Amino acid sequence: MGKEKEPVISIQNISFKYEGQERYALNDVSFSVEKGEWLAIVGHNGSGKSTLAKILNGLQFPESGKVLVGNYQLSDETVWDIRRQIGMVFQNPDNQFVGSTVQDDVAFGLENNGVPVLEMKERVQNALERVSMGEFLDQEPHHLSGGQKQRVAIAGVIALRPQVIILDEATSMLDPLGREEVLETIRILKEEQDLTVISITHDLEEAAKADQMIVMNKGEVYKEGSPDDIFQLGKELIDLGLDLPFSIKMAHTLRQKGFTIPEKYLTDAELVEELWTLHFDK
Template sequence: MRDKLVEFKNVSFRYGAEHPWVLKNCSFEIYKNEAMAIIGHNGSGKSTIAKLMNGLLFPQEGEIIINGRTVTRESIWEIRRDVGMVFQNPDNQFVGTTVQDDVAFGMENRGIPRSDMVKRIDEALSAVGMQEYQLTEPHKLSGGQKQRVAIAGVLAIFPNVLILDEATAMLDPKGRTEIMKTVTDVQAQRNLSLITITHDLHEVVQAERVIVMNEGEIWDEAAPRDIFAKKAELRQIGLDVPFIAILSDELRKAGLPVANEALNHEELLEELWISRSTM
């Protein structure tokens, strides 16, 4: 069995007693080295989950356990050694005058020796393809480059969990693809648990498991292929369906025996090739 890294046990949260519940009795687990996606429409509670994992918020009901420790106001600084978060707007995370200063910031707060910091800066920037920009001022970078630096700053503290909270929302399609490839490569190299929080279903195909949030509750939890198969239901809760899934359905209607739910163009082409070979 895989080791649990994150546990939510009957967690509920609201932003004040006079406000409605944003999360309602949510329970789930995330395992070590797992790639998990959390999706849902705006206001479904997915970003609140991210903030609860990192101790930016605390639940009114239920319990959150990270790497065997319950998240409390007393334990939060230790919890944050395990959990790194990258937000939607990288400008909100920059504090240094140069790229290397910014990557060093989190390590300075943790009292990491300078010799170790120099090594980690180099390793983290190399991991995201930004090593040659060490002395560049952050405001001179493109949006995708800024997000890479933000990821490097998190990687430098050696977290066990990397959370991307809508981290590609401000990028163009090419930038999104590049960032997600960078992150999945880093996850494989570092054996991190990766949690991608997004409303873009195209980003979840590389996840092992998907949690779908709707109105503060867990609507479904399954592998991406099983989630994408529920096209009509996803539309009913305000989520779009990837083009490749729509195309697969249209091909079936046209009489082509496309048996499996394709997650990408390569899988669909493979299905069509198999179908052609057996006709």
């Protein structure tokens, strides 16, 4: 049996309440993320997932409990050490651009970190090539599509070489093609660099691509498990204000009609394959 990986992030019994609010935004939340794992944190608006993102990046500090990132425990003294290990990609790519060209934008964080010019140029080029944007060095960001802008934002993060990338509703403003482009880019980077990925989202289709999922509700961890485990909840997820992926709803309808469809999460393509096989096996 293989040795268990050390958690790169460990959240231990954290609670947090905004000033003037009676209800805790987070209440005794605990979980860990292993190196190289993709964890999706899902929940409706107000479930606590956005507060969790702020705490992971040190924008907020928990009232109680511990946040451990690598060898650091989150505090005023360690917050910048932790931010160097975590790269955030936010919802609106337009709000992230600070450079007049694509390469200026990707270089911005490196300049702030004092990376030497020659190394900076190499890292910028490499990061843009990794997200298939190497030909856009001198483009002005506002000429790019939504998916391209988000890929540039990802390049700006990976150029800093963090251990963890957090996608904070990073695909919610994109069209289906742009969303697919960004998620495929992240998947490839994760495999190539053994990156740890945390996606914070209300989109269960995005979450289905993760290794593990956490469902948040009313500031607490409602359920934790693989996508297959979580999607077994079915109507419970709808009751929590989440919309099931189309393929799950379709598979459920087909089972009710007598089709033999496996009781697990299937992508649209996998569902088509199942139906194709059923048809030709007759």
